[in-house]
Amino acid sequence: MQELIKLNIIQLSLAYLFPLLLFVILKKRGLKREWELLLATFRMTVQLVLAGYILVYIFAKATLGLTLLSFFIMEIFAVLTVIRKFQKDQMPKGMKRTVAFAIFTGTFLSLIYFVFVVIGVQPWYEPRYLIPLAGMIVGNSMTGVALALRLLLDGMKKNRVVVEEILILGGSPKEAAKEVVNSAFEAAIMPTITSMMSAGIVILPGMMTGQILAGASPLVAISYQLAIMLAILGSVALSVIIMLSLGYRLYFNSEVQLKK
Amino acid sequence: MFEIIDMDLKGIISIPYLKIEANKLTVILGPSGCGKTSLLKLLNKLISPDSGDIYYCGKNLKDINSLELRKEVVMLSQNSPLFPESIKDNLKAALNYHMLPIPENFELREILKQVGINKDLDDKVLFLSGGEKSRVALARVLVLDPQVYLLDEPGASLDEKTEIFITEMLKDICQKKGKTMVMVTHSKEIARKYGDVIIDLKEYSRG
Numbered sequence: 168m169q170e171l172i173k174l175n176i177i178q179l180s181l182a183y184l185f186p187l188l189l190f191v192i193l194k195k196r197g198l199k200r201e202w203e204l205l206l207a208t209f210r211m212t213v214q215l216v217l218a219g220y221i222l223v224y225i226f227a228k229a230t231l232g233l234t235l236l237s238f239f240i241m242e243i244f245a246v247l248t249v250i251r252k253f254q255k256d257q258m259p260k261g262m263k264r265t266v267a268f269a270i271f272t273g274t275f276l277s278l279i280y281f282v283f284v285v286i287g288v289q290p291w292y293e294p295r296y297l298i299p300l301a302g303m304i305v306g307n308s309m310t311g312v313a314l315a316l317r318l319l320l321d322g323m324k325k326n327r328v329v330v331e332e333i334l335i336l337g338g339s340p341k342e343a344a345k346e347v348v349n350s351a352f353e354a355a356i357m358p359t360i361t362s363m364m365s366a367g368i369v370i371l372p373g374m375m376t377g378q379i380l381a382g383a384s385p386l387v388a389i390s391y392q393l394a395i396m397l398a399i400l401g402s403v404a405l406s407v408i409i410m411l412s413l414g415y416r417l418y419f420n421s422e423v424q425l426k427k
Numbered sequence: 428m429f430e431i432i433d434m435d436l437k438g439i440i441s442i443p444y445l446k447i448e449a450n451k452l453t454v455i456l457g458p459s460g461c462g463k464t465s466l467l468k469l470l471n472k473l474i475s476p477d478s479g480d481i482y483y484c485g486k487n488l489k490d491i492n493s494l495e496l497r498k499e500v501v502m503l504s505q506n507s508p509l510f511p512e513s514i515k516d517n518l519k520a521a522l523n524y525h526m527l528p529i530p531e532n533f534e535l536r537e538i539l540k541q542v543g544i545n546k547d548l549d550d551k552v553l554f555l556s557g558g559e560k561s562r563v564a565l566a567r568v569l570v571l572d573p574q575v576y577l578l579d580e581p582g583a584s585l586d587e588k589t590e591i592f593i594t595e596m597l598k599d600i601c602q603k604k605g606k607t608m609v610m611v612t613h614s615k616e617i618a619r620k621y622g623d624v625i626i627d628l629k630e631y632s633r634g
């Protein structure tokens with residue numbers, strides 16, 4: 168296997184030419200995004216450097232406790248990221264808890280399945296496998312749940328009259344919310360399905376690119392990529408369906424009335 | 428059929444006592460915003476009062492399952508939205524929510540005739556006129572053949588002649604089939620001519 172070319176500081180610094188170029192363009196066109204770009208570049212750099220050092224430490228220790236801790240921190244970050252996006256929205260009571268439960272359960276179950284059944288790594292908590300996989304699964308579930316929640320909130324608001332009409336006609340909450348829930352589910356899994364459609368043709372997915380750069384055979388890389396994409400699909404679908412099927416209920420009370 | 432005792436709906440209506448009789452056409456009158464729609468919604472438990480009790484057939488609404496109640500007490504809402512599909516799909520949807528079998532097409536056509544609609548069952552409701560839409564909504568309630576009808580301005584978007592035609596048809600169902608109807612209208616004439624009982628909601632309004 169060929170050794171990976173290690174980037175030295177100077178080589179890496181040269182890559183910062185790209186954001187610099189964008190900065191100049193933004194500035195020239197009078198677009199007000201230049202500080203956001205600087206902040207994003209800065210944050211990405213600091214976060215990744217920190218993550219790198221932390222991962223070196225965790226990989227070296229390879230203990231169950233540390234691995235689980237990292238997993239929980241990822242989950243908490245994912246949940247907080249979603250909730251923060253919806254700060255300005257009026258949400259029915261209990262929605263935040265539902266989001267947390269959905270992300271946690273959906274990702275946890277898919278990850279467990281993936282680690283134990285599909286790759287069967289020894290020991291199962293080997294951080295070199297578990298942490299990057301968890302990161303991808305949690306990240307995708309987070310995006311999916313955020314999208315589904317946006318559509319659930321907007322859909323229930325926009326279609327309130329129709330939802331109530333179905334109750335008036337004797338329908339159950341499930342029937343009343345069906346349309347909204349279904350379209351939210353569809354929309355939330357579409358990005359994952361689209362990325363499956365284009366995988367390997369339009370883009371080489373990130374994980375596969377990384378493995379190939381690191382010297383793995385493309386065949387090994389694709390087998391991992393296939394497995395992880397399927398796991399992501401499962402995790403996104405599971406998290407989203409849990410969030411939606413618990414979430415719509417929060418709009419109704421026990422008397423089968425639409426809450427104010 | 429209904430008895431309302433000491434009922435209060437915050438800032439909207441307050442009713443010390445009101446009885447709605449079975450097998451009669453009760454007409455609700457009152458100015459806009461006085462709480463007519465709210466009263467109907469109270470009767471099929473779409474909303475609940477802040478205090479007081481409502482009885483249906485001697486049973487407190489609080490003790491009746493909402494879904495069960497709504498199978499017997501069916502409401503035609505004001506400006507009832509239709510599902511953007513065919514006329515038949517709309518009738519079918521209501522029947523499905525009530526877990527009733529879908530009747531033969533000729534029976535469904537009969538109901539359309541009853542509300543004076545001369546269209547095909549497969550016609551899309553999107554292309555119907557306002558008054559036709561409101562009558563499809565009425566047909567969607569009639570097809571359920573409930574014991575109690577709560578009708579929120581069934582004649583609102585109709586011309587005078589059609590409104591009278593519809594009201595006579597409803598009155599007919601009420602008498603021949605022994606149904607109970609509570610109908611909101613803005614027309615004093617209709618109220619006087621067809622109502623067995625007239626309730627002016629203004630006196631209970633807190634608005």
Ligand SMILES: Nc1ncnc2c1ncn2[C@@H]1O[C@H](COP(=O)(O)OP(=O)(O)OP(=O)(O)O)[C@@H](O)[C@H]1O
Binds near residue numbers: 458505
């Ligand atoms: N869910 C609600 N929350 C708060 N106020 C409400 C609610 N529903 C209705 N109201 C208020 O209660 C009052 C009565 O409303 P309602 O719809 O019952 O009037 P209405 O008599 O049917 O009027 P119209 O003839 O215009 O249909 C109105 O002032 C309305 O704003």
Ligand SMILES: [Mg+2]
Binds near residue numbers: 463
């Ligand atoms: Mg009204």
